Amino acid sequence: MPDPMNPAASGHHVRLGSNSGQPMTRRDGAAKVTGTATYAADNRPEGLVHAVFAGASIARGRVTFLDVAAARAHPGVIEIMTPDNRPPLHVNPDEKFHAFAWRTEALQDDTVRYAGQPIAVVIADTLEAATEGARLLAPLYASDPARIGFDQGTRYDPPAVGIGAEADFAKGDLAAGLSAAAQVTETRITTPLQYHNAMEPHAIVAEWTEDRLTLDTPNQAIVMSRNAFAQYFDIPAENVTLRSPYLGGGFGSKAIIVGPQLLAILAARMVQRPVKLVLRRDQMFGPVQHRGATQQVVRLGMEATGRLTALDHHATASTSSFDDFIEPAANASHNLYASPSIRTRHTGVRIDTGTPGSMRAPGEASGSAALECAMDEAAEALGLDPLEFRLRNYAETDPASGKRFSAKALRDCYAQAAARFGWADRPLAPGQMRDEDGLLVGWGMGTCLFPAPMFPARARAVLRADGTAVVETAGADMGQGAWTALAQIAADGVGLPIDKVVFHSGSSDQPDGGVAGGSAHTASAGGALHAAGGDAIRQLAEIAAADPDSPLFGTGNTGVTARDGRLYRSDDDSRSDSYSDIMVRAGLTELTGTGSGARDPANEERRAMFSHGAVFAEVKIDPELFQIRVTRMVGAFAAGRIINPHLATSQLTGGMIWGLSFALHEEGVHDLRTGRAMNADLAGYHVPVNADAPSVEAILVDETDPYVNALGIKGVGEIGITGTVGAIANAVWHATGKRVSSFPIHIDALMG
Amino acid sequence: MTLSITLVVNGDRHDVSLQDARPTLLDVLRDRIGLTGTKKGCDRGQCGACTVLVDGRRVNACLSLALTVDGADITTIEGLATGDDLHPVQSAFVACDGFQCGYCTPGQIMSAVGLIAEGDAGTDPERIREGMSGNICRCAAYPGITAAVLDAQARLADSERTNG
Numbered sequence: 040m041p042d043p044m045n046p047a048a049s050g051h052h053v054r055l056g057s058n059s060g061q062p063m064t065r066r067d068g069a070a071k072v073t074g075t076a077t078y079a080a081d082n083r084p085e086g087l088v089h090a091v092f093a094g095a096s097i098a099r100g101r102v103t104f105l106d107v108a109a110a111r112a113h114p115g116v117i118e119i120m121t122p123d124n125r126p127p128l129h130v131n132p133d134e135k136f137h138a139f140a141w142r143t144e145a146l147q148d149d150t151v152r153y154a155g156q157p158i159a160v161v162i163a164d165t166l167e168a169a170t171e172g173a174r175l176l177a178p179l180y181a182s183d184p185a186r187i188g189f190d191q192g193t194r195y196d197p198p199a200v201g202i203g204a205e206a207d208f209a210k211g212d213l214a215a216g217l218s219a220a221a222q223v224t225e226t227r228i229t230t231p232l233q234y235h236n237a238m239e240p241h242a243i244v245a246e247w248t249e250d251r252l253t254l255d256t257p258n259q260a261i262v263m264s265r266n267a268f269a270q271y272f273d274i275p276a277e278n279v280t281l282r283s284p285y286l287g288g289g290f291g292s293k294a295i296i297v298g299p300q301l302l303a304i305l306a307a308r309m310v311q312r313p314v315k316l317v318l319r320r321d322q323m324f325g326p327v328q329h330r331g332a333t334q335q336v337v338r339l340g341m342e343a344t345g346r347l348t349a350l351d352h353h354a355t356a357s358t359s360s361f362d363d364f365i366e367p368a369a370n371a372s373h374n375l376y377a378s379p380s381i382r383t384r385h386t387g388v389r390i391d392t393g394t395p396g397s398m399r400a401p402g403e404a405s406g407s408a409a410l411e412c413a414m415d416e417a418a419e420a421l422g423l424d425p426l427e428f429r430l431r432n433y434a435e436t437d438p439a440s441g442k443r444f445s446a447k448a449l450r451d452c453y454a455q456a457a458a459r460f461g462w463a464d465r466p467l468a469p470g471q472m473r474d475e476d477g478l479l480v481g482w483g484m485g486t487c488l489f490p491a492p493m494f495p496a497r498a499r500a501v502l503r504a505d506g507t508a509v510v511e512t513a514g515a516d517m518g519q520g521a522w523t524a525l526a527q528i529a530a531d532g533v534g535l536p537i538d539k540v541v542f543h544s545g546s547s548d549q550p551d552g553g554v555a556g557g558s559a560h561t562a563s564a565g566g567a568l569h570a571a572g573g574d575a576i577r578q579l580a581e582i583a584a585a586d587p588d589s590p591l592f593g594t595g596n597t598g599v600t601a602r603d604g605r606l607y608r609s610d611d612d613s614r615s616d617s618y619s620d621i622m623v624r625a626g627l628t629e630l631t632g633t634g635s636g637a638r639d640p641a642n643e644e645r646r647a648m649f650s651h652g653a654v655f656a657e658v659k660i661d662p663e664l665f666q667i668r669v670t671r672m673v674g675a676f677a678a679g680r681i682i683n684p685h686l687a688t689s690q691l692t693g694g695m696i697w698g699l700s701f702a703l704h705e706e707g708v709h710d711l712r713t714g715r716a717m718n719a720d721l722a723g724y725h726v727p728v729n730a731d732a733p734s735v736e737a738i739l740v741d742e743t744d745p746y747v748n749a750l751g752i753k754g755v756g757e758i759g760i761t762g763t764v765g766a767i768a769n770a771v772w773h774a775t776g777k778r779v780s781s782f783p784i785h786i787d788a789l790m791g
Numbered sequence: 792m793t794l795s796i797t798l799v800v801n802g803d804r805h806d807v808s809l810q811d812a813r814p815t816l817l818d819v820l821r822d823r824i825g826l827t828g829t830k831k832g833c834d835r836g837q838c839g840a841c842t843v844l845v846d847g848r849r850v851n852a853c854l855s856l857a858l859t860v861d862g863a864d865i866t867t868i869e870g871l872a873t874g875d876d877l878h879p880v881q882s883a884f885v886a887c888d889g890f891q892c893g894y895c896t897p898g899q900i901m902s903a904v905g906l907i908a909e910g911d912a913g914t915d916p917e918r919i920r921e922g923m924s925g926n927i928c929r930c931a932a933y934p935g936i937t938a939a940v941l942d943a944q945a946r947l948a949d950s951e952r953t954n955g
């Protein structure tokens with residue numbers, strides 16, 4: 040019986056799967072391969088001028104002088120914005136006025152709190168003139184010593200970690216668990232600062248028309264950010280249009296508002312012309328967040344049988360001197376392995392960098408790295424195969440809450456990935472395998488876990504009398520495939536083939552599509568789209584049931600099913616009516632449904648909801664040079680209903696390569712003396728290139744999750760990093776017998 | 792001092808006057824000529840997002856001052872398709888999901904077109920991966936990119952057989 044309040048929740052009104060579940064290629068594919076997809080910096084409104092900000096070259100202190108006259112004298116320079124003449128902002132950039140507001144710098148004063156912080160903006164006719172003008176400012180400073188690295192920073196107990204997550208957690212009696220253990224292992228892991236470095240640098244084109252503001256800027260939370268921009272400038276939200284049809288990658292760095300965006304808008308107000316501000320690559324290492332560095336300690340207690348008795352995970356993580364985002368690394372130990380006692384704790388360390396933020400799998404990635412290395416070390420101590428050890432500690436219920444899982448096909452993930460990889464042939468002891476060229480070969484594995492949150496989202500579906508529909512939500516496609524997957528769900532929601540559906544997304548004019556983050560976008564915005572379609576279909580069915588000329592007249596409680604533009608009686612497929620006929624007879628040209636994405640609160644209360652997976656990795660290491668190559672990775676993932684297997688696979692393999700990057704490549708290095716990023720470019724800040732990832736495979740494991748949400752969808756965007764980092768480190772041990780204590784794994788860690 | 796240069800971009804002649812010698816080919820394409828398909832990822836030759844063909848050769852447009860390519864024949868991502876018919880490399884990138892966010896994609900595709908024309912990589916995936924390693928994809932669509940280059944080679948070889 041369909042729930043009248045939420046027709047989508049019943050899943051009865053359409054056959055989900057006519058569009059969803061199909062491996063369609065990207066609907067934005069043609070635009071992206073022809074260069075016609077418009078990213079923010081591609082906008083060139085009439086009268087456009089360019090802004091470049093000057094970044095601080097010290098990490099702490101005050102700006103005492105800027106050579107404004109020299110900059111102003113440079114041909115083409117229009118205006119210089121400094122704290123002295125910057126137009127007012129309604130909200131102090133140091134205020135945290137909502138959950139996703141970070142303290143930021145928009146020239147509110149002359150203080151410097153990290154290297155690279157904006158200290159002035161030059162606006163000019165050309166990019167070249169603005170760039171040269173910024174150089175000519177030649178700032179002078181009163182500087183204080185930089186505090187960089189865990190030893191220089193100030194330690195504190197954070198009240199919360201991540202975005203509002205608990206900093207400390209305890210279950211059971213840890214001391215008892217440790218003393219009852221036959222063996223206790225302790226694993227220490229450090230992870231570095233990491234910078235998102237989306238291929239598209241942060242960019243904004245801002246244009247004022249009186250008190251209306253048009254913004255082209257990549258954004259992962261379009262309507263939320265629109266509202267926040269409006270608050271900064273004290274104008275009604277509807278006066279701001281934020282367009283973000285394509286993001287050139289986000290990875291968490293484009294969800295919150297950052298200072299450079301405010302500065303471009305202020306500059307546009309100052310010069311009364313549209314302004315474009317695009318960060319240079321080196322400017323991406325400061326004001327636009329990063330992943331904080333961590334030092335982690337994991338202690339595991341085990342019975343001789345291999346069952347865990349205690350799990351203790353402590354993470355120390357870096358944040359800025361002026362705001363709090365603590366990488367919630369230890370919380371990665373809450374929900375994976377069964378242990379009668381679990382304790383997790385966090386310590387913060389304030390250093391002179393910008394404030395960290397969510398970077399793809401924030402906490403899950405770095406925490407999993409430490410936990411999976413620890414599990415491998417424990418398996419070694421017990422003389423057990425690492426997979427067998429994990430199976431002996433398989434959690435049938437959520438270790439932290441005791442709740443049952445909404446669905447958990449992790450055993451299938453282990454089995455399928457292990458079989459595909461050939462794990463059964465792995466020798467237990469390290470250093471046993473060589474390839475035909477004499478390279479050391481090692482195999483390692485890790486378990487993947489990622490929660491399945493949902494964000495509030497809304498959508499609208501308009502059926503048209505010509506048998507087509509327009510559906511809309513302000514979704515954000517940063518590469519995960521929202522243009523395609525959301526349209527597939529939307530088409531199923533209105534019971535039409537996808538080519539009959541026009542999908543509008545990516546602009547603040549549309550209903551709030553929520554946040555493209557937390558791997559929750561498809562579930563949240565997709566749920567809203569499906570519900571909106573359901574609402575429109577329900578109205579259409581009511582009209583038909585009341586229409587004596589309709590074959591569906593009097594359908595009443597028996598209900599209807601929508602497919603291919605027709606409504607069918609649920610109990611009699613021979614009686615049907617087309618959307619067009621129903622609407623034309625009723626004199627309607629359009630019929631609008633609305634919906635929101637939601638989860639049944641009772642299910643939320645009773646179930647723990649996660650995507651699961653397993654990754655197996657092979658490394659080959661030169662026995663003399665210790666160069667490490669990841670020659671093969673196989674992952675298997677269970678994440679509920681997969682809307683588009685083609686695109687989901689890309690998300691998963693992309694995530695696994697991020698794991699590879701974490702394990703072997705990425706590291707933001709700051710000079711201890713000046714606090715400046717030493718490798719603020721793509722030659723010094725390594726990310727994998729094509730040749731670094733020769734063989735990466737992701738298997739989609741069938742899983743039906745009846746509780747997670749009406750559509751049974753969980754996320755695939757972030758889980759691929761988890762598990763993978765540990766799998767590679769464990770493979771390195773298996774090849775060399777050397778345990779890793781810090782990421783990325785450097786050659787010198789394997790020498791001697 | 793005004794400097795005048797001529798660029799032939801995708802077959803169209805553009806006379807561009809520059810105030811000085813500073814603008815790169817990339818900025819001239821994007822800001823002066825208005826062809827924004829070519830992307831800027833690093834502006835210093837480290838990412839490949841700006842790859843175009845200059846007289847048939849793969850070049851990082853951010854590393855070439857526009858003045859130095861005066862008179863050159865330039866192909867950008869906008870010049871590959873014929874009307875609505877995608878170039879085989881473009882079709883292969885769509886079919887093989889050789890991208891996610893799409894920002895590196897114009898550069899990847901131009902690089903792939905150049906690589907195939909150079910004729911050195913053949914059908915060896917390892918050599919293709921090496922030959923495409925000047926183009927960073929932060930989304931890490933590498934498995935799809937390699938598959939797309941292989942697929943495009945096959946498509947091009949097929950059409951050569953049919954045509955010739």
Ligand code: FES
Pocket residue numbers: 830831832833834835836837838839840841842851852853854
């Ligand atoms: S923008 Fe030219 S190589 Fe990166």
Ligand code: FES
Pocket residue numbers: 238287288518889890891892893894895896927928929930931932
């Ligand atoms: S597709 Fe996003 S950077 Fe390559």
